[in-house]
Amino acid sequence: MYLITGAAGFVGFHLSLSLLKKQKKVIGVDNISDYYDTKIKFDRLKILRKFPNFIFYKIDLKNKKNISKKINKYKNKIQVIVHFAGQAGVRYSILNPITYIENNIISYVNLLEFFKDTKKIKLVIYASSSSVYGEKGSKKAVSSLAQTNPISVYSASKLSMELISKVYSHLYKINTIGVRFFTVFGPWGRPDMFYLKLLRGIKSNKNTNIYNYGKHYRSFTYIDDVILNLFKIINKFMTRGQKVSDVFNVGNPNSIHLKKFIGLVEKKMGKRAKKRYIKKQLGDLTLTKSNVLREKKIFNHEIRVDLNTGVDKLIKWYNSYYK
Numbered sequence: 457m458y459l460i461t462g463a464a465g466f467v468g469f470h471l472s473l474s475l476l477k478k479q480k481k482v483i484g485v486d487n488i489s490d491y492y493d494t495k496i497k498f499d500r501l502k503i504l505r506k507f508p509n510f511i512f513y514k515i516d517l518k519n520k521k522n523i524s525k526k527i528n529k530y531k532n533k534i535q536v537i538v539h540f541a542g543q544a545g546v547r548y549s550i551l552n553p554i555t556y557i558e559n560n561i562i563s564y565v566n567l568l569e570f571f572k573d574t575k576k577i578k579l580v581i582y583a584s585s586s587s588v589y590g591e592k593g594s595k596k597a598v599s600s601l602a603q604t605n606p607i608s609v610y611s612a613s614k615l616s617m618e619l620i621s622k623v624y625s626h627l628y629k630i631n632t633i634g635v636r637f638f639t640v641f642g643p644w645g646r647p648d649m650f651y652l653k654l655l656r657g658i659k660s661n662k663n664t665n666i667y668n669y670g671k672h673y674r675s676f677t678y679i680d681d682v683i684l685n686l687f688k689i690i691n692k693f694m695t696r697g698q699k700v701s702d703v704f705n706v707g708n709p710n711s712i713h714l715k716k717f718i719g720l721v722e723k724k725m726g727k728r729a730k731k732r733y734i735k736k737q738l739g740d741l742t743l744t745k746s747n748v749l750r751e752k753k754i755f756n757h758e759i760r761v762d763l764n765t766g767v768d769k770l771i772k773w774y775n776s777y778y779k
């Protein structure tokens with residue numbers, strides 16, 4: 457049995473769906489935060505609820521008692537915890553830093569405290585972020601062994617989760633793996649992310665803010681590749697007795713200039729975006745570029761979907777969902 461936190465969120469939804477399609481039992485947890493429009497969260501849940509193997513609980517992980525009240529009966533049945541619940545977004549962490557402490561750090565400790573003495577748990581996977589690397593000052597891809605340098609409370613909260621995981625692995629022999637995601641995109645994506653704001657702007661003839669005058673580079677990673685690599689990690693580390701406390705990059709090594717990405721989307725939409733170029737925002741990184749050589753060796757990290765195909769699939773979904 458799998459516990460997926462953040463199951464109503466973008467990545468948690470896709471992982472839950474893939475597990476359910478493989479006939480696995482999934483307990484989904486989410487507090488349905490209103491950081492972005494909750495309609496898409498309810499629509500994602502509607503799809504998951506079609507599977508009899510899916511159980512959902514609305515739980516705010518900030519509240520420890522709530523976890524125990526609703527999840528206690530499954531405590532000794534859950535084998536894998538995938539913790540994707542949390543407050544995402546670098547820019548919002550400049551405006552509201554406290555929410556990152558509560559939803560990323562405190563919530564995670566509450567979850568680990570609840571499960572720390574459970575013998576059944578084989579693996580805890582949790583979402584970290586490429587933002588932990590900070591500005592590297594060169595265009596070189598960063599390995600998961602590279603030095604970290606958080607420059608926002610968001611990235612500091614993710615790095616804190618990595619440290620806390622090491623502590624729980626040490627104290628309670630829990631196997632933990634942090635996955636540092638790089639700009640995940642695709643159907644059912646987060647409406648607050650740049651690529652969906654761009655599509656919205658193009659469709660509605662409204663301005664789209666282009667930060668840092670479009671001079672960013674991002675390792676855009678298609679959602680199916682994220683799920684593929686999560687399964688590789690689960691399969692590799694599910695074996696009992698295998699001790700692990702590690703952090704991996706999950707991201708496309710091919711980093712794309714934002715202007716190139718915008719041009720590709722415009723071409724496929726058959727329409728230009730109304731661009732409003734603005735300066736780099738506090739906490740923003742100029743470049744993210746994933747190095748997965750270590751991950752290739754350990755669990756055969758793979759990228760199968762090229763940018764062209766990924767953008768095609770994204771637009772197809774966008775046009776059908778936002779009619």
Ligand SMILES: NC(=O)c1ccc[n+]([C@@H]2O[C@H](COP(=O)([O-])OP(=O)(O)OC[C@H]3O[C@@H](n4cnc5c(N)ncnc54)[C@H](O)[C@@H]3O)[C@@H](O)[C@H]2O)c1
Pocket residue numbers: 461462463464465466467468485486487488489490497515516517518540541542543544545558559563583584585586636637638639640641646
């Ligand atoms: N999508 C990306 O490109 C990306 C990149 C790097 C890291 N991440 C991290 O991966 C994880 C998943 O990202 P996503 O894009 O699916 O985000 P998302 O916002 O769509 O999903 C997160 C979900 O967690 C829920 N949540 C927030 N606080 C909670 C709490 N206290 N208790 C219970 N549920 C809570 C939210 O309601 C939301 O549905 C996040 O931790 C995010 O920071 C994502």
